[in-house]
Amino acid sequence: MAHAFWTVSDLPAGSHYQPQSLCMRGDGNRSLQTFEGATTLEQDAQAKAFITDGASRWPDCAVARQVRVGSPKGDVDALVIDVVQYGGSVMTVVQPFRPGPAEFRLLGDELLIDNNGPLPPLPAAQAAAAMREGANDHPGLGDKWSQWEAARDPVSPLVQR
Template sequence: MAGLPTAALQLAGFLMAHAFWTASDLPPGGHYQPQSLCMRADGNRQLQTFEGASAKEQDEAARAFITGGAAQWPDCAIARQVKVGTPTGEVDALVIDVVQYGGSVMTVVQAFRPGQQDFRLLGDELMLGDNGPLAPLPAAQAAAAMREGALDHPGLGDKWEQWETGRDPVSPLVQK
């Protein structure tokens, strides 16, 4: 994957930080309500929350936006919380789809432990392109751009840096 879109990845990182900030404040059993953050060529951004009677309906609305409403924007990121099965059980993960004009650029999956007291990022982001995981160099470049975007979130204070420092070394999403 040549020429990863830095602006779109930074936008996705900003939304990732916002989503984790929200998820870190949820009560036990709470679920992050999916959101999109889209940016026009002039830099104007719009945050949208996806409504539904259940978490499943909210997720379906967010996934439909990826190929529908996102097409009107040069850059969009759509974040939603999912449960991912691993050999040791289910883990919570934030899935962020990075799109340009409705075309998927990549999908980022970041495992985390929810909870107001023990919120934690679990390993590094898993960067997926159309053909599976990105090669190490493009994945590292994408992660760096996203983390730069996360640091731009004005409301986080030092939370992102604390989460980075406390990040588990290995993601439960990576097979050993």
């Protein structure tokens, strides 16, 4: 999550995040893969195919891609991160954001979904806390994550009021 948002936060206005996967073996070795394609739709299709085909072969794998999501307030950009574990268990994280680089901002809390739908409040809060802690520890981010957290909009545009 941290690596994907770091990349997105630095993109020039109007750019689109190229989907990536970051997979880790039990021994800690990691593999970063970028999904190529002539269009963002082709890149996205390759990333989605990897979620069901290649990612489940790793103990832990995250596949990140940028999407436009309809919300009560209009379409918003979001990073969708599919966290896949051995056996194909998938948890999906949807985090709306305002593109940068100067205006980059996280828009509300992330939405967490598993194979059965949105996670109940307590498991969702625990998973979000673990992800945010991991993002805060990312060695290349410096203090960016804590700044994004402090400036995070309090309510997601994906939540109806």
